[in-house]
Amino acid sequence: MEFNANLFVQFLINGVTNGMLIALVALGYTLVYGIVELINFAHGEVFMMGALFAFTIIGMFTIGPDTPWFAIVAISLLALAAAMLFSGALNWAIDRVVYRRLRNAPRLAPLIAAIGLSFILQGIGIYWIGSNNLRPPNLIANNIRSINLLNEWFGLDTRIRLRPLDLIVVGITIPLLVWLSWFVGRTKTGKAMRATAQDREAAALMGIDVNRTIAIAFLLGGLLAGAAAMVTMYYTNTASFRMGFRYGLFAFTAAVLGGIGNLTGAVVGGLLIGIVWQMSDGFVQAYIPWWGAQWTPVAIFGVLVLVMVFKPGGLLGEFTPDKV
Amino acid sequence: MAGTTATPHPATATAGNFDLPADRRRARLWFAVALTIALAYPFLDRALGFNRIGSFLAIAVFVVLAMGLNIVVGYAGLLDLGYAAFFAIGAYTIGLLTSPSSVFVQKHWVPLWMQNFWAAMAVSWAVAAIFGVLLGAPTLRLRGDYLAIVTLGFGEIVPTFFLNADAITGGTMGINPIAKPPTFYVFGHAVSFGQTDQRNWYYLMLGVILVSLFLVTRLYDSRLGRAWQAVREDEIAASSMGVNLVRTKLWAFALGASFSGFAGSIYSSAFQYVHPSQFEFVVSIMILASVILGGIGNVYGVIIGAILIVSFDRILTDVLTDPLQQLGHLLHSETIASHNLANDRYVVFGLALVLMMLLRPGGLFPSAQRRAEMTPESDDVRVAETQTLYDVRTENEPALGERA
Known part of the structure; x- marks a missing residue:
């Protein structure tokens, strides 16, 4: 059995692109977990709601083949901003209305509330767009979708495809990641977040408004999830009320793989999970005929369990057992 | 604190019913009333022409499931979000052991005695418990919230596996038929388990509930039960007192899973059908909502919770959708006229969980x-x-x- 380099590179490209999107969602888990030590099960659904909001916003415009390119760019940016703000506000509201009231409750209470919230949001998703998979409104023309940049721009004669969509994903993700690392690392609010993550009570004694800092972490996570949602919807060309659940599970696995609570870890984990995902979807099949995309969740779950058993702290984090 | 309520009242230990404290006596009265209604229901069902015995059978199955999950969530304080996976494992085990369409039966790998319903039920009980241990052993030593996400993933993977491993499980075709309990005779009356008359199934399930109730309440007061409560309340204090944390949690996990195996085998045999879609994530949440709604840790509350939640899912959505749509036509409201209450289950279960946590964290009957x-x-x-x-x-x- 020969190693098919072309196929490998192709799925590596897809994996990295996909992984960037997972990283954006994984950051939402890690930001919140780092500060309040809560797995926000509703995060996947916050992501889904962002996609549905972008879906609705874009649906308000009529986009045809003769729509000028700058109008399309303007609509895309508007929808992106709208999705980010919507998801951010939603995540913030969830914290304000539910989690904040449960901050002193026993550990199980916010977790149960989180899974309940995730369900409520899925129900709202059904009311919103029904229970079928839908195609998002046609924002990117099909001829643009199928361009291979390596052939058209670089004149390479290769069957490996690099599509404009891949570049768009990278073009949106990288600035967001840079901005986030600037925000957490260089601003005063970011410093407050790091302090709160280290020791909530000491941070409060230093005059940091803990509730506000936690709210900002939720807001940030929501913003990133909203951006990822809009792009994912076009990358996969589907929208449904279910899209958040599996994506959320994969993103959480990425956060754990990288070391939950660690921002760089979330990005590294996201890229790795994206690559595993794409390899499992396509590459492995060339060698194991019965393997296919339907087994990808099993592969990702395998990664999750293996990490938890052998390296519970993740690749970049340190393992902290329950605090006394 | 743990164990103070477990010590029997001195009077109850020695004397008869009449010396019981008033609240205990009232509780027994309620229990007797509920049991009478449950026993009489099939006759009412037939007399009044409800034809709902199938739904009540499903409710009874979910009562057992909720009691099992209550061991994990209520007694030991571990959040299991993939409980339906064990339900699926129980159902598929009996299906694969007894169905003529199963690969294992066709290849004569299953000994004949094991193709009997009762034997297969015992096997699925054990298999579910073993899977509980397999999943719990690596994850229970981690923090509680990691367990939640691993079980969530497990609950997602198991139906996916059964759906896609179609060479073994029949994939989207599911498995049927499945062995039924053989007919037996009581004082000359044949007790048979058929599809058209599900009354005997209902009584079988009721029997399982009573046995489970006895087991669960005895377990709660046992040494293990008190260890669960201690772990739930304070892990560090419990382990300082000599409680082996991992072993205690593992017992809760395995016992909880084994209830699910029971329920799964009876469910699949009573409805003669196993399909991956019966074990979706929403089922796990339905069981969790039953436990939370009724009152975590209180078996009787949990039983009431399961009755409330599952009768919404199996009866109310069915009965009320038609009148609601009629009302929509009367009001000329397209949204109401085309609304199917089955779509509301997500919001209803979700709200049950969130509102209970915010307003009455102990449940309706804590x-x-x-x-x-x-x-x-x-x-x-x-x-x-x-x-x-x-x-x-x-x-x-x-x-x-x-x-x-």
Whole structure:
């Protein structure tokens, strides 16, 4: 059995692109977990709601083949901003209305509330767009979708495809990641977040408004999830009320793989999970005929369990057992 | 604190019914009333022409499931979000052991005695417990919230596996038929388990509920049960007192899973059909909502919770959708006329979980002990301390623990 380099590179490209999107969602888990030590099960659904909001916003415009390119760019940016703000506000509201009231409750209470919230949001998703998979409104023309940049721009004669969509994903993700690392690392609010993550009570004694800092972490996570949602919807060309659940599970696995609570870890984990995902979807099949995309969740779950058993702290984090 | 309620009242230990304290006596009365209604229901069903015995059978199965999950979530305080996976494992085990369409049966790998319903039921009980241990052993030594996400993933993977491993499980075709309990005779009356008359199934399920109830209440007061409560309340204190944390949790996990195996085998045999879609994530949440709604840790509350939640899912959505749509036509409202109440299950279960956590964390019928744990606002000092510590700006707001 020969190693098919072309196929490998192709799925590596897809994996990295996909992984960037997972990283954006994984950051939402890690930001919140780092500060309040809560797995926000509703995060996947916050992501889904962002996609549905972008879906609705874009649906308000009529986009045809003769729509000028700058109008399309303007609509895309508007929808992106709208999705980010919507998801951010939603995540913030969830914290304000539910989690904040449960901050002193026993550990199980916010977790149960989180899974309940995730369900409520899925129900709202059904009311919103029904229970079928839908195609998002046609924002990117099909001829643009199928361009291979390596052939058209670089004149390479290769069957490996690099599509404009891949570049768009990278073009949106990288600035967001840079901005986030600037925000957490260089601003005063970011410093407050790091302090709160280290020791909530000491941070409060230093005059940091803990509730506000936690709210900002939720807001940030929501913003990133909203951006990822809009792009994912076009990358996969589907929208449904279910899209958040599996994506959320994969993103959480990425956060754990990288070391939950660690921002760089979330990005590294996201890229790795994206690559595993794409390899499992396509590459492995060339060698194991019965393997296919339907087994990808099993592969990702395998990664999750293996990490938890052998390296519970993740690749970049340190393992902290329950605090006394 | 654990164990104080477990010690039997001196009077109850020695004397008969009439010396019981008043609340105990009232509880027994309620139990007798409920049991009478449950026993009489099939006759009412036939007399009044409801034809709902199938739905009540499903409710009874979910009561057992909720009792099993209550061991994990209520007694030991571990959040299991993939409980339906064990239900699926139980159902598929009996299907694969007894169905003529199963690969294992066709290849004569299953000994003949095991193709009997009762034997297969015992096997699926054990298999579910083994899977509980397999999943629990690596993850139970981690933090509680990691367990939640691993079980969530497991609950997602198991139906996916059964769906896609179609060479073994029949994939989307599912498995049928499945062995039924053989007909037996009581005082010359044939007791048979058919599809058209599900009354005997219902009584079988009722019997399983009573046995489970006995087991669960005895377990709760046992040494293991008290260890669960200790672990739930304070892991570090419990382990300092010599409780082996991993082993205690593993027992809860395995016993909880084994109930699910029971329920799964009876469910699949009674409805003669196993399909991956019966074990989706929404089922796990339905069972969790039953436990939370009824009152975590209180078996009787959990039974009521399961009856409420599952009768919404199996009866109310069915009965009320038609009148609702008629009403929509009358009001000329397209949204109401085309609304299917089955779509509301997500929001209803979700709201049940969130509202219970916010308003009545102990559930509708909490055990006194659990209520004290889940409502820490009674712990004034701690709340006041953390409150003044966290709230730098918003001094006029109600305190964190205060609810209007």
